[in-house]
Amino acid sequence: MVDLRSIIREQFEEAAEVHLVLKQSEKVSEQLGEWSKKCANALANGGTIFFAGNGGSFADAQHMAAELTGKMGRMRKSLSGIALGANNSSISAVGNDFGYEYSFSREFEGLNRQNSVVVAFSTSGNSKNLLELAKTAARLETPMVGLTGDTGGDLSELCEVIRLPSKRTERVQEMQTLLGHTLCLCIEEILGLSDEPYGV
Numbered sequence: 189m190v191d192l193r194s195i196i197r198e199q200f201e202e203a204a205e206v207h208l209v210l211k212q213s214e215k216v217s218e219q220l221g222e223w224s225k226k227c228a229n230a231l232a233n234g235g236t237i238f239f240a241g242n243g244g245s246f247a248d249a250q251h252m253a254a255e256l257t258g259k260m261g262r263m264r265k266s267l268s269g270i271a272l273g274a275n276n277s278s279i280s281a282v283g284n285d286f287g288y289e290y291s292f293s294r295e296f297e298g299l300n301r302q303n304s305v306v307v308a309f310s311t312s313g314n315s316k317n318l319l320e321l322a323k324t325a326a327r328l329e330t331p332m333v334g335l336t337g338d339t340g341g342d343l344s345e346l347c348e349v350i351r352l353p354s355k356r357t358e359r360v361q362e363m364q365t366l367l368g369h370t371l372c373l374c375i376e377e378i379l380g381l382s383d384e385p386y387g388v
Contacts, residue, residue, distance in 0.1 A: 203362060209353045210363065219350050220367060223333050224374035227305050230331075232379060235303030236268040240292045240321055244361045245309035246273060252307070252368040260372050264381035272296055272321070289316035293324035300328055306347075307371070308334035311360040313341020313349065322346035335364045 210216055227237050237256060239249035249271040256269030272292045273279055282294045296306070306325050308318050313336035322343060325332040332347040337360045340351045352363040373386060 202356075203359060206352070206354050206359050206363060207366075210366070213353075216350055216367075219348070220370060221374065223307075224371055224378060226331060226333075227307075227371065228375045228378035230303045230305045231267050231375065233303040234301070235305065236270055236299070236301060238270050238272055238296060238300070238304060238306045239309070240272040240296075240306065240318060241309030241364075242315050242317070244357070245311060245364060246271070248309045248361060248364045248368055249307075250274060251365065252372060255369065255372040256375070260369070260376055261386065262376070262382040262384045264376065267375070270299065272299075289320050292317045292321040296321055297324055297328070300330060304330050306330060306332035307368075308332065308343065308347070309361075309364045309368075310334060310341065310343055311337045311357045313337065313339060313343040315343075318343055319346060335367055336360075 230237065237253075239253050241247075241249040253269035253271040256267040258266070272295050275295070278295050279291050282291050286294060306321065308321065310318050313334070318334070319342055322332055323346065326346065334343050334347055334349040336343055336349045336351055338351050338353055338355055340349050343349055344351070350367065352360045352367075354360050354363070376382065377386070
Protein backbone atom coordinates (compact mmCIF):
# COMPACT_ATOMS: atom_id res chain seq x y z
CA MET A 189 0.00 0.00 0.00
CA VAL A 190 1.24 3.47 -0.92
CA ASP A 191 2.32 5.54 2.09
CA LEU A 192 0.79 8.87 1.11
CA ARG A 193 1.78 10.58 4.35
CA SER A 194 5.44 9.89 3.66
CA ILE A 195 5.15 11.20 0.12
CA ILE A 196 3.44 14.36 1.34
CA ARG A 197 5.98 14.96 4.11
CA GLU A 198 8.83 14.41 1.65
CA GLN A 199 7.36 17.03 -0.69
CA PHE A 200 7.02 19.54 2.12
CA GLU A 201 10.56 18.89 3.37
CA GLU A 202 12.08 19.19 -0.09
CA ALA A 203 10.24 22.46 -0.76
CA ALA A 204 11.36 23.84 2.62
CA GLU A 205 14.99 22.97 1.82
CA VAL A 206 14.84 24.88 -1.46
CA HIS A 207 13.24 27.85 0.29
CA LEU A 208 16.07 27.82 2.83
CA VAL A 209 18.74 27.83 0.13
CA LEU A 210 17.08 30.85 -1.48
CA LYS A 211 16.71 32.61 1.86
CA GLN A 212 20.43 32.24 2.52
CA SER A 213 21.53 33.35 -0.96
CA GLU A 214 22.80 36.93 -0.96
CA LYS A 215 23.34 36.68 -4.71
CA VAL A 216 19.68 35.89 -5.44
CA SER A 217 18.49 38.72 -3.18
CA GLU A 218 20.88 41.13 -4.88
CA GLN A 219 19.84 40.04 -8.37
CA LEU A 220 16.14 40.22 -7.61
CA GLY A 221 16.59 43.66 -6.09
CA GLU A 222 18.34 44.90 -9.24
CA TRP A 223 15.63 43.40 -11.43
CA SER A 224 12.99 45.14 -9.33
CA LYS A 225 14.70 48.51 -9.85
CA LYS A 226 15.00 47.84 -13.58
CA CYS A 227 11.31 46.94 -13.89
CA ALA A 228 10.15 49.85 -11.72
CA ASN A 229 12.20 52.27 -13.80
CA ALA A 230 10.72 50.81 -16.99
CA LEU A 231 7.17 51.25 -15.72
CA ALA A 232 7.88 54.78 -14.46
CA ASN A 233 9.04 55.69 -17.97
CA GLY A 234 6.05 54.31 -19.86
CA GLY A 235 7.35 50.81 -20.55
CA THR A 236 5.74 47.40 -20.18
CA ILE A 237 6.89 44.31 -18.30
CA PHE A 238 6.51 41.34 -20.64
CA PHE A 239 6.35 37.87 -19.08
CA ALA A 240 6.82 34.60 -20.97
CA GLY A 241 6.96 30.87 -20.27
CA ASN A 242 5.63 27.47 -21.36
CA GLY A 243 3.27 25.09 -19.58
CA GLY A 244 3.31 25.71 -15.84
CA SER A 245 5.73 28.55 -16.47
CA PHE A 246 3.18 30.08 -18.85
CA ALA A 247 0.73 30.04 -15.94
CA ASP A 248 3.38 31.86 -13.87
CA ALA A 249 3.79 34.44 -16.66
CA GLN A 250 0.04 35.10 -16.75
CA HIS A 251 -0.07 35.18 -12.96
CA MET A 252 2.60 37.87 -12.66
CA ALA A 253 1.15 39.99 -15.46
CA ALA A 254 -2.13 39.88 -13.52
CA GLU A 255 -0.36 40.97 -10.33
CA LEU A 256 0.78 44.11 -12.16
CA THR A 257 -2.46 44.98 -13.91
CA GLY A 258 -4.45 44.06 -10.78
CA LYS A 259 -2.78 44.41 -7.39
CA MET A 260 -0.63 42.46 -4.97
CA GLY A 261 -2.86 43.17 -1.99
CA ARG A 262 -2.99 46.93 -1.62
CA MET A 263 -5.08 49.31 -3.69
CA ARG A 264 -3.03 51.15 -6.29
CA LYS A 265 -3.12 52.10 -9.95
CA SER A 266 -2.80 49.42 -12.63
CA LEU A 267 0.67 48.71 -14.01
CA SER A 268 1.52 47.58 -17.54
CA GLY A 269 2.11 43.83 -17.55
CA ILE A 270 1.59 41.48 -20.51
CA ALA A 271 1.92 37.69 -20.72
CA LEU A 272 3.18 36.78 -24.17
CA GLY A 273 1.26 33.90 -25.74
CA ALA A 274 -2.09 34.67 -24.12
CA ASN A 275 -3.68 35.50 -27.50
CA ASN A 276 -4.58 32.08 -28.91
CA SER A 277 -5.21 33.41 -32.41
CA SER A 278 -1.79 35.05 -32.50
CA ILE A 279 -0.04 31.92 -31.24
CA SER A 280 -1.75 29.64 -33.77
CA ALA A 281 -1.12 32.07 -36.64
CA VAL A 282 2.55 32.56 -35.80
CA GLY A 283 3.01 28.84 -35.16
CA ASN A 284 1.43 27.96 -38.48
CA ASP A 285 3.08 30.65 -40.59
CA PHE A 286 6.52 30.96 -39.00
CA GLY A 287 7.01 28.04 -36.58
CA TYR A 288 6.23 27.61 -32.89
CA GLU A 289 9.70 28.75 -31.87
CA TYR A 290 8.69 32.28 -32.93
CA SER A 291 5.45 32.26 -30.91
CA PHE A 292 6.77 34.75 -28.35
CA SER A 293 9.32 36.74 -30.33
CA ARG A 294 6.94 37.66 -33.15
CA GLU A 295 4.26 38.88 -30.75
CA PHE A 296 6.82 40.73 -28.65
CA GLU A 297 8.24 42.48 -31.70
CA GLY A 298 4.80 43.89 -32.50
CA LEU A 299 3.90 44.91 -28.94
CA ASN A 300 7.24 46.14 -27.65
CA ARG A 301 7.70 49.81 -26.86
CA GLN A 302 10.63 51.82 -25.52
CA ASN A 303 11.66 51.27 -21.88
CA SER A 304 10.18 47.77 -21.57
CA VAL A 305 11.64 44.70 -19.81
CA VAL A 306 11.13 40.98 -20.50
CA VAL A 307 10.93 38.42 -17.68
CA ALA A 308 11.12 34.76 -18.74
CA PHE A 309 10.18 31.66 -16.74
CA SER A 310 11.82 28.40 -17.82
CA THR A 311 12.56 25.29 -15.79
CA SER A 312 15.06 24.01 -18.38
CA GLY A 313 16.32 27.25 -19.87
CA ASN A 314 16.26 25.53 -23.27
CA SER A 315 12.80 26.31 -24.70
CA LYS A 316 13.28 27.37 -28.32
CA ASN A 317 10.60 30.05 -28.24
CA LEU A 318 12.24 31.67 -25.20
CA LEU A 319 15.65 31.55 -26.86
CA GLU A 320 14.21 33.28 -29.93
CA LEU A 321 12.55 35.82 -27.64
CA ALA A 322 15.92 36.54 -26.00
CA LYS A 323 17.53 37.09 -29.40
CA THR A 324 14.75 39.45 -30.45
CA ALA A 325 14.92 41.35 -27.16
CA ALA A 326 18.67 41.80 -27.66
CA ARG A 327 18.15 43.00 -31.24
CA LEU A 328 15.54 45.51 -30.05
CA GLU A 329 17.80 46.52 -27.13
CA THR A 330 15.18 45.50 -24.56
CA PRO A 331 16.54 44.15 -21.25
CA MET A 332 15.57 40.53 -20.56
CA VAL A 333 16.01 38.41 -17.43
CA GLY A 334 14.97 34.87 -16.60
CA LEU A 335 14.19 32.44 -13.80
CA THR A 336 15.48 28.94 -14.60
CA GLY A 337 16.36 25.62 -13.01
CA ASP A 338 19.81 25.09 -11.55
CA THR A 339 21.68 24.63 -14.84
CA GLY A 340 20.43 27.83 -16.48
CA GLY A 341 20.32 26.11 -19.87
CA ASP A 342 21.01 27.97 -23.11
CA LEU A 343 18.97 30.93 -21.89
CA SER A 344 21.75 31.78 -19.45
CA GLU A 345 24.01 32.45 -22.45
CA LEU A 346 21.56 35.02 -23.85
CA CYS A 347 20.39 36.95 -20.79
CA GLU A 348 20.92 37.28 -17.07
CA VAL A 349 19.21 34.50 -15.11
CA ILE A 350 18.59 33.48 -11.54
CA ARG A 351 19.27 29.75 -11.29
CA LEU A 352 16.79 28.28 -8.85
CA PRO A 353 18.40 25.53 -6.75
CA SER A 354 16.56 22.44 -7.98
CA LYS A 355 16.35 20.08 -10.95
CA ARG A 356 12.71 19.18 -10.26
CA THR A 357 10.16 21.02 -12.36
CA GLU A 358 7.63 21.42 -9.55
CA ARG A 359 10.20 22.89 -7.17
CA VAL A 360 11.46 25.35 -9.78
CA GLN A 361 7.94 26.48 -10.62
CA GLU A 362 7.12 26.95 -6.94
CA MET A 363 10.16 29.20 -6.63
CA GLN A 364 9.22 31.07 -9.81
CA THR A 365 5.94 32.00 -8.13
CA LEU A 366 7.70 33.11 -4.94
CA LEU A 367 10.29 35.21 -6.74
CA GLY A 368 7.68 36.56 -9.15
CA HIS A 369 5.50 37.70 -6.27
CA THR A 370 8.52 39.24 -4.55
CA LEU A 371 9.51 41.05 -7.75
CA CYS A 372 6.02 42.55 -8.09
CA LEU A 373 5.97 43.57 -4.42
CA CYS A 374 9.36 45.27 -4.70
CA ILE A 375 8.20 47.14 -7.82
CA GLU A 376 5.24 48.50 -5.84
CA GLU A 377 7.53 49.55 -3.00
CA ILE A 378 10.05 51.28 -5.27
CA LEU A 379 7.30 53.20 -7.07
CA GLY A 380 5.64 54.14 -3.77
CA LEU A 381 2.20 53.33 -5.09
CA SER A 382 0.43 52.78 -1.77
CA ASP A 383 0.47 54.39 1.66
CA GLU A 384 -0.56 51.07 3.23
CA PRO A 385 2.21 48.86 4.65
CA TYR A 386 2.31 45.49 2.94
CA GLY A 387 0.54 42.64 4.73
CA VAL A 388 -1.79 44.75 6.85
